[in-house]
Amino acid sequence: MNIVLTGKNGQLARELQKRKPSNIELVALDRNDLDITNALQVMEVITEYKPEVVINASAYTAVDKAESERGQAFAVNAIGPENLAKACKAFGKGLIHISTDFVFDGQSPTPYQPKDTVRPLGVYGESKAAGEVAVQSLLPEAVILRTAWVYSAHGVNFVNTMLRLMRERKKLGVVADQVGTPTSTHTLAGAIYALVHKRGASGIYHCTDAGAASWYDFAVAISEEARQVGLLPLEKIVQIKPIGTADYLTPAARPAYSVLDKARLVKDLGIELQHWRQALRLVLKEKKVIEKIACR
Template identity: 50%
Template sequence: MRILIVGKNGQLAWELECSSPGEHQVQAYSREQLNICEPARIHDAFRELNPEVVINCGAYTAVDKAESDAMAAYAINEGGVRNLALACQEYGVRLLHVSTDFVFDGKNHVPYLPEDRAHPLSVYGASKYAGEQVLRDLLPQSVIVRTSWVYSSNGNNFVKTILRLIKEKPQINVVADQIGSPTWAKGLAQWLWQIVAKPEVSGVFHWSDAGVASWYDFAVAIQELAFEKGLIEKQIPINPIPSEAYPTPARRPNYSVLDKRSAEAAADIKTAHWRQQLSKMLDELK
């Protein structure tokens, strides 16, 4: 199949390119090459590439900045998605779209099902949910996959930040009362490639690595595994702190664990535990 990946410079798009099955013709476009806020650019790309499937990894993801820049967040996360959906509708193209756990308010105490009611706490979450609603209205045969705490050996992310801080600081403080599941972008990419091969699949799904953690738990595991693998030369105290001690412009859900059962069934693959996935990613870094 001819596949167009939108959002080339992001972690997930990079992993998608790296793990692309050889039988597909894959073309990834950066925002500079294809700005989804400009419908004419989308139509040009569709006429040039004639894609059968589009995987949209493009998004406004600056969670805190979005609180003071809502217009830009909605322009990309809602308006850009609308432009893509309309073009896919016109050209008969299947769309796979990546969304976020931030569509939920974190008041659950059990993993969120795809059909659970969304109630975003932030501009970022609200803009991403608005994009989901656009897709449901315009392109009900599309695939929406929500994910959480994404990291990769490529790009900037929490794992790399913790490794840098361990080298620079005598100790660090990490929030311990926000609970979720880390997601190695490579695992999400593998799920998406499975779904590409199943044109009958549509709807909303959840995908992250298995297990749960706080940001504090995640940071402790990063340090332990990185030290074992020789990526860092020392270990430092990592202190658990409450969210109130680290205020941010955007409110985050305190609990955003996602129920992956329907995604596992749709792709016929199982999630791996987040610590196992983290270990593999650190091996890549090494």
Template identity: 50%
Template sequence: MTPTVLITGAGGQLGRELQLLAPEDLRVVSLDRAALDITEPQDLRQVLGELRPDWVLNAAAYTAVDRAEGEEALALRINAEGAGHLAAACASTGTGLVHVSTDFVFDGESGHPYAPDAAPAPLGAYGRSKLEGERAVLAAHPRALIVRTGWVYSRFGGNFVKTMLRLMAERDSLAVVCDQIGTPTWARSLAQALWAAVDRPLLQGIYHWSDAGVCSWYDFAVAIAEEGLAAGLLARSPEVRPIPGSEYPTPARRPACSVLDKQQSWRDLAIAPVHWRVQLRAMLQDLKEHGDG
């Protein structure tokens, strides 16, 4: 019998990439929020009872980092309570669960990449809601797999890369924060890792995934300008100026350095690391060829 995989949050950038990479030997059911709201336990029980999926890949999340400061209750409802309801429904049907979390569960004060067992200390509402979601998932479904990631972008949806391309087409210069460090992650790379996890049902607990290398938002923006120009997505390369985060205040505090340690993931998922700039180049070519729809 063909295994069934349910993708929740299928309308987002990760959900769309998961669908593009879906293995042909699986039955994949993709539901966006309109079709399945993970904050509704009764709906979850009904859908899982009807589909009886072997796996759920949970890409449903509240991801508006700054807005979460004023909407923490909503962020908690989706990222914590909803994730817990989904985990409980999966546990009741014997369904494997892969849940996506974030590097924002850390405060960024470490001087080295965060291992999966590093102590979390979120700085803002978004990070708190995702950390509570991790705890709710593992409490309801101890064999679940949680994959933390960060700085995700894709040709789909709204993200830093597409915002930069728009601003660079409109302006002669722009300023970008240079003292916040992390690793950009193409959503397709993350999707590849999640599908690899489905092939390894014994994996459980917390793993980290992003592309290889590190950079600041400024470095990332400079790369977007250079690669966007080379790909023909920009007619000219604007000036990109580095500024400290103190000159660009936002409602939510960001970790100063949220680089994740992915060694265990690269080994256990048997996926060779690819540098973020190589992945950025591939995503921009994908955007050029297919647009953002």
């Protein structure tokens, strides 16, 4: 199977390249190879590579900057997916588009279902919701995969930021009144490849690891697990203080609760999602190996 993957250098795309099944030929493209906001270039790339499936891992993810860069956010998150959907429709190709929990307003008392009405709070969420609408309207058979709080051993993410701060400081304040689910790129990549091979998969799916946590819970777990695997000295106990959203104001509003219901994914793919803390432990062990190699 021939697949074109956009967003080559992002943390999810890197994981997809690393975990590629042997029966897949993967062409990973960065923005220099393919600018998804350029409709003509998208058509040319699909014509050249003739993929059976396109995985769109390209995204504008600067949540706060999006408030002042609305045009750029919509270009990448809405116009880009629209261009890909048009090209995939024209050539009869499949599309898996990655979306986000930020399409919701965080007011639900229970985990969000794929069918729930979207109500984004900021420009980033609005742009991702617009991308979903474009893909669904042009290519109903496409897969839209919503995820949340994504991290890996590489790149800029909450885990790597916390590790850096925990090495530098003795005290940290972390928001405790926003609840979601951390998601390892290991989990996400596995689900994406399962969807690639799932005949007839279409529509909206949700994918995160299992369980729920606040950012504060996540930070405490990072501290504890990192000390266990040797990324932080055992004696390095950082004081982590729970704070409220009101104590850490940002340009963009965040959903207070964005846990996603994964029942459809689990049922259709026949998979079992591991708890987010188990997934975190595996990623931190991987990061420890990477740091050991880097020190040689």
